Amino acid sequence: MSFCGITITETDHxxxxxxxxxxxxxxxxxxxxxxxxxxxxxxxxLNTGRSRVSVDGQWVWWALRRRHxxxxxxxxxxxxxxxxxxxxxxxxxxxxxxxxxxxxxxxGAVQRLTERWPQLHVAGFAPGVFEVGQPSEAEVFSQCLxxxxxxxxxxxxxxxxxGKIYALAHRMAKLLDGSTTGMLCFGGAIDMAGGSxxxxxxxxxRYGLEGLYRLWQQPSRLPRFLRVxxxxxxxxxxxx
Numbered sequence: 001m002s003f004c005g006i007t008i009t010e011t012d013h014x015x016x017x018x019x020x021x022x023x024x025x026x027x028x029x030x031x032x033x034x035x036x037x038x039x040x041x042x043x044x045x046l047n048t049g050r051s052r053v054s055v056d057g058q059w060v061w062w063a064l065r066r067r068h069x070x071x072x073x074x075x076x077x078x079x080x081x082x083x084x085x086x087x088x089x090x091x092x093x094x095x096x097x098x099x100x101x102x103x104x105x106x107x108g109a110v111q112r113l114t115e116r117w118p119q120l121h122v123a124g125f126a127p128g129v130f131e132v133g134q135p136s137e138a139e140v141f142s143q144c145l146x147x148x149x150x151x152x153x154x155x156x157x158x159x160x161x162x163g164k165i166y167a168l169a170h171r172m173a174k175l176l177d178g179s180t181t182g183m184l185c186f187g188g189a190i191d192m193a194g195g196s197x198x199x200x201x202x203x204x205x206r207y208g209l210e211g212l213y214r215l216w217q218q219p220s221r222l223p224r225f226l227r228v229x230x231x232x233x234x235x236x237x238x239x240x
Contacts, residue, residue, distance in 0.1 A: 014088045015181060017154050022176040023050045024169045025184040027078045029057030030211075030231040031162065031224060041167035050173055052182075054081075058208040063235045078186030082157055082193050083113075085184065089155060090117035094181070097151045098124045099144060100159035101190040108194030123151045140164055145172055148180065156183045159190030 015023065024045060026032070036042060045051050054076040055061050061075045089096045098109050106124040114120055125147035127140070140160075148156055158165050165185045173183055191197040200213035215225045233239070 014085065014155070017092075017094055017181050019181055020178060021050045022173040022178075022180045023052055023182045024173050025052045025054070025081075025182060025186075026166075027054050027056035027076065027081075027186065028060055029055075030059045030228040033060055034228060034231060035162070039162075039166055041170050045166055045170045048170075058205060058210065059231045059235050062208070063238075066235075066238060078157075078184065078189040079192040079199055081184065082109075082186055082189040083116075085155060085157065086113045086117055086120055086122065089122070090120040093119075093121070094154035095152065096120065096122040097148060097153035097156045098122065098159065098190050098193075099127075099147055099156055101126055101188075101194070102196070105191045105194040105196040106159070108196060109190045110194075112193060112195065123153070125151065137164075137167065141168055141171060144168055145175065148172065148176065152179070154181045156180060157190060158183055158185050159187065162187065 026042070026045070032039075032042070046053070055064060055073065056075065056077040058075070061073065064073055086096060088094070096113075098106055100106070101109070103126040106126040110122055110124040113122055125144075127143040127147060158169055160168065165187065169183050169185055173180075176183070188197060192199050197214070197217055200210040204210055204213050211225050211228065215221050
């Protein structure tokens, strides 16, 4: 099935190690769906054979359920999938790297995941370039690529802002073919795994109010929250 021109693959299975292509996992929520025309890097990424796409967000899930009422559809948020990935890596003896977020949140996520799965080989890397101003794209790319090559992971979870995450994943995946199995664009999943941001209660997720809960925790998200409000009439009147 597709949504706003995006083919939803719905896969939550992780491929065997050392695939020819380093695949990139993308979760589609209201923000991604509305901003897709303005994100050339994501458009390019989705047109490659390396992308895997799932639905993350109640409003997108509702829209697809209305369009395809007979088809089953799972909602797989990055904040849930990061735990599934950690379990998979622990059980298959593969290495995981958490790349991005703040040093505190990153370290907290590494600690919590290893407490839950003691056999997990996981490292964290929070590039210092994110702590000062607005770094150039070249600085972001060089630091992140250096971090990945230093840790030699099988899987990488990217916890970066929407403006950086897709361009970086698209460029970096090409350089990691044959060495890294997959990169997962999970946004704030590292923050949630580390406990610096709490996941919204299930009732708020079911009623599409998760954004309000995140806004209550992080008032700085107000501009992002306002940008996704147009999703509501589009879903209600099926205007995608």
